[in-house]
Amino acid sequence: MQTVEVYQCELDKSIPLEYIGTVKYSGASFGVEGLTSGKEYVIVKNRSGLLAVVDDSEEDYLYDLSNPRPADGTSPGGKFKIVDDPLGILAGLVE
Numbered sequence: 001m002q003t004v005e006v007y008q009c010e011l012d013k014s015i016p017l018e019y020i021g022t023v024k025y026s027g028a029s030f031g032v033e034g035l036t037s038g039k040e041y042v043i044v045k046n047r048s049g050l051l052a053v054v055d056d057s058e059e060d061y062l063y064d065l066s067n068p069r070p071a072d073g074t075s076p077g078g079k080f081k082i083v084d085d086p087l088g089i090l091a092g093l094v095e
Contacts, residue, residue, distance in 0.1 A: 002086075004042055007058050017044040017060065020051060021085040023094055027078010030070050033057035040083055043090060051093070065093040 003016035020043040029036045033056045044060050046052040052060035053068070063069075069077020080094045 004044060006044060006054055006060050009059060017046060020045055021090045022083040023080035024083050025078055025080055028075045030075035035068060
């Protein structure tokens with residue numbers, strides 16, 4: 001199992017989380033620490049076992065992998081394209 005270090009603000013430290021893959025975001029950029037169009041993001045399995053995106057905040061957050069956008073509806077969001085999916089987990093969830 002490959003892991004990546006991801007910062008956890010509630011713990012004030014980085015912890016290893018399971019690496020699932022990498023995606024590239026295209027669409028409306030949103031939030032100072034959200035998602036930026038054209039940027040690649042790591043997908044991890046978080047401490048709850050859910051797939052999460054390490055966004056511009058450098059922490060893991062839950063985004064809809066088929067239509068990532070802010071939960072408050074302030075942006076239409078965009079799409080992820082798979083860059084790396086070593087275990088084939090993202091293939092059915094992205095695009």
